[in-house]
Amino acid sequence: MSTMTSNGRGDGELFRGYLNPARPHAGAYDEMFSADASVRSAYRSLHEVLAPSDVADLSARSDALGRAFVDQGITFSLSGQERPFPLDLVPRVITASEWAKLERGIVQRTRALEAFLADVYGDGQIVRDGVLPRRLITSCEHFHREAAGIVPPNGVRIHVAGIDLVRDEAGTFRVLEDNVRCPSGVSYVMENRRTMARVFPDLFARHRVRAVGDYAVHLLRALRNAAAPNAADPNVVVLTPGVHNSAYFEHSLLARQMGVELVEGRDLFCRDHTIYLRTTEGERQVDVIYRRIDDPYLDPVHFRPDSVLGVAGLANAARAGNVVIANAVGTGVADDKLVYTYMPEIVQYYLGEKPLLPNVDTFRCWLPDERAHVLDRMSELVVKPVEGSGGYGIVFGPEASAKELNALRRKVRGNPRGWIAQPVVQLSTVPTKIGDKLCPRHVDLRPFAVNDGNFVFVLPGGLTRVALPEGSLVVNSSQGGGSKDTWVLAPRSSTVESELSGPGLVQAVPLDGVATEQGPELTASQQQQQQQQ
Amino acid sequence: MSWRLRVTHTTEYRYASPVTQSYNEVRLTPRSDRRQNVVVSRVETHPATRAYRYTDYWGTVVTSFDLHAPHTELSVVGSSVVETGGEVAPTGGATWTDLRGEDVLDRYTEYLGWTDYVPRDRELAAKARELRRGLTPVDAVHAAASWVHSQMTYRQGSTGVHSSAADAWQAKEGVCQDYAHLTLALLRAMGIPARYVSGYLHTRADGAAKETVQGESHAWIEAWTGGWWAYDPTNAIPIGPRHVWVAVGRDYADVVPFKGIYTGGAGAGLTVTVELTRLA
Structure with a gap:
């Protein structure tokens, strides 16, 4: 792979030293190369393109990516500072058959979580039947008794789910955590794709990549379906905490793409258990609120009385059936990290199926024998707080000092319900541009599922987050992570829309005739030249 | 009656x-x-x-x-x-061993836990241990309620709507809400599931018909000792025809x-x- 060709290009130069056996976490599954350095089938044609490129070409494209992102204003907040969310130029590829398996697993999981929530805020059969301890539910921080007895018109509580997946040393996808409150990140999926298609159209010509641009169509369908059947033309709004929220870009993008109003709490009010939007033409009743505000801020009557982000009276309006909150209030009980460990039981209980996607092995500190094991082997485990997101509070045992571990042991003993521990899962790696080279960096995957009540749609792809520092296993954007475009390849026989598959880009289009009569639009041949500059 | x-x-x-x-x-x-x-x-x-x-x-x-x-x-x-x-008699039969059983702990977990109004308190826990010594759970409920009744002085205005059991115990005075919270704190420390009841009390025990009296918005407790039964620690009396209940919960905040x-x-x-x- 390291032979130099006569034109001065380093064939494979970018990958030199890629599989260095001395790298940290060398046992991790690399998605491009198998252990014997041969290229895996999913990445074969991507490798063919990348391997002969030289450093200058790669840098030019990487700069173009960065510029595109800054131009579009896509940022996230890191410790209070707005920064562009770095997009790596090597996409992450998932084959059609891998995806089919993932999709089935995500749909199954979403259905099980829906059934679980309906039960928890309804009769609690799973507790009565002794499958789960009642304590597990009542001790969840996000179990909101205020939501008990609220039944959404079409039964859906999780309109959008983000299931975080990692790939272990054997290459098996496992669920790391579920996000069913207000999962964010889907705007990066769409924007990453748009940017990549602009900078790397040649790569898309060699792959049949399934499109992600129609996410908003599915979301809008799910939200409209969620409205009470009496609302013939439901009025859907996106409720944002405001421009200072780190995901405001996403809120505005989704509202724009769905063609619905983007509102803040002060734009809405509740009268007689009905929600109205103040407009210049007077009040307009709101049927569905896609809210991106956390439960505690949603309704000052029931939750934090000092919150000005939400709408007073909203929870009872939802209870009265006059408005639908998406995702429903109290869904957080389903993505509690301790409830997560009971997912196999939950899937079995409600669906009578075995889980298609395994969990990461997890020790529950609230069970005495598992706690003893954790306290004993803490230096080999990753210890995570049950509450908290963004990677805050996680302790990697192997990297922690004896003093830190002792402090952690005290915390775990003091609040066993608050902690879980997992073996250090060596997340899979994908080539990532670091400096002038491509190096293995750890990634996870957050696919998005949208439930419209009849059908759970899983956006083909999802957000691949990559940990940029060498050896780091923390991929959160708030911890200095980046992202990758995630390509789900279409099966060879399928007719699904693939990205950039419009007739204008197919290389075999004849160069004469109709193509030149398309007016100011670029013809196929011109476009090809532009791409290969 | x-x-x-x-x-x-x-x-x-x-x-x-x-x-x-x-x-x-x-x-x-x-x-x-x-x-x-x-x-x-x-x-x-x-x-x-x-x-x-x-x-x-x-x-x-x-x-x-x-x-x-x-x-x-x-x-x-x-x-x-x-x-x-008529008057409520204690329902019982559960032993201390029963109360420590896994299924009781799990089923009544919400009525055994600590809240802002009924916080864990070292001093009260020690008192609870002392009170329950040698008694059955039913007698321990009576003992806790009588102890609260004897220690506290009923005085309006000495505590507020946000006062906890610990605050009331410090002040040694309060209203029915404080009596109830303090009793709950003792019972939960003993391991007896206990809940807060809000309701009304007719103030005359003889209660002549057709006569309207100024009553009060009242609070008392219910304890589980093999079954739920209520007791009024403010007046140290069993619940009878004078009590009308409206709501139960872990503490005042739920009702x-x-x-x-x-x-x-x-x-x-x-x-x-x-x-x-x-x-x-």
Whole structure:
């Protein structure tokens, strides 16, 4: 792979030293190369393109990516500072058959979580039947008794789910955590794709990549379906905490793409258990609120009385059936990290199926024998707080000092319900541009599922987050992570829309005739030249 | 011996300047059970509102309403006619071993845990250990309630609506809410599942018919010792025909009779009156 060709290009130069056996976490599954350095089938044609490129070409494209992102204003907040969310130029590829398996697993999981929530805020059969301890539910921080007895018109509580997946040393996808409150990140999926298609159209010509641009169509369908059947033309709004929220870009993008109003709490009010939007033409009743505000801020009557982000009276309006909150209030009980460990039981209980996607092995500190094991082997485990997101509070045992571990042991003993521990899962790696080279960096995957009540749609792809520092296993954007475009390849026989598959880009289009009569639009041949500059 | 009682619970707010928006929830509707039969019950507001009624997580009937016309006075009247049964005897049979059993711990986990009003307190836990020594769970409930009754002095104004059991224990005085919280703290420290009951008490034990008395919005406790049974630690009496219950929960926060938020109208004056009439 390291032979130099006569034109001065380093064939494979970018990958030199890629599989260095001395790298940290060398046992991790690399998605491009198998252990014997041969290229895996999913990445074969991507490798063919990348391997002969030289450093200058790669840098030019990487700069173009960065510029595109800054131009579009896509940022996230890191410790209070707005920064562009770095997009790596090597996409992450998932084959059609891998995806089919993932999709089935995500749909199954979403259905099980829906059934679980309906039960928890309804009769609690799973507790009565002794499958789960009642304590597990009542001790969840996000179990909101205020939501008990609220039944959404079409039964859906999780309109959008983000299931975080990692790939272990054997290459098996496992669920790391579920996000069913207000999962964010889907705007990066769409924007990453748009940017990549602009900078790397040649790569898309060699792959049949399934499109992600129609996410908003599915979301809008799910939200409209969620409205009470009496609302013939439901009025859907996106409720944002405001421009200072780190995901405001996403809120505005989704509202724009769905063609619905983007509102803040002060734009809405509740009268007689009905929600109205103040407009210049007077009040307009709101049927569905896609809210991106956390439960505690949603309704000052029931939750934090000092919150000005939400709408007073909203929870009872939802209870009265006059408005639908998406995702429903109290869904957080389903993505509690301790409830997560009971997912196999939950899937079995409600669906009578075995889980298609395994969990990461997890020790529950609230069970005495598992706690003893954790306290004993803490230096080999990753210890995570049950509450908290963004990677805050996680302790990697192997990297922690004896003093830190002792402090952690005290915390775990003091609040066993608050902690879980997992073996250090060596997340899979994908080539990532670091400096002038491509190096293995750890990634996870957050696919998005949208439930419209009849059908759970899983956006083909999802957000691949990559940990940029060498050896780091923390991929959160708030911890200095980046992202990758995630390509789900279409099966060879399928007719699904693939990205950039419009007739204008197919290389075999004849160069004469109709193509030149398309007016100011670029013809196929011109476009090809532009791409290969 | 059973009574028929009319309860009228009136809450009146007066604001110094007009209130333009107000969202409220009230818990004023008694419920029927084996001991108590609700004949009729309604909640009325002035100004009139379109109220919405639902049953919350704890099984309490909640009336929710909002006001948008500017107003300087708001009155809410909950009135009910209720038939009450005779004196409640302890239901028991559970031993201390039963109470430590996994299924009891799990089923009644919410009534064994600590809350803001009923916090874990070292001193009270020591007292609880001392009180339960040599007693059955049923007798321990009586012992805890009598101890609270003997230690505390009933005095209005010494504690507020947000005072916890620990605050009341420090002050050694309080009202029925504090007596109930303090008893709950002792019972939970003993490992007896216990819950807060809000309701009304007819103040005359002999209760002449047709005579209206100024009653009170009252609170007492229920304990689980093989079955739920109630006791009134404020008066150190069993629950009888004079008690009308409305709601149960872990503590006061779960059963607040009147809760709301409003904009405008600084400086609210509040008057609460409870009138009870024995009808039969």
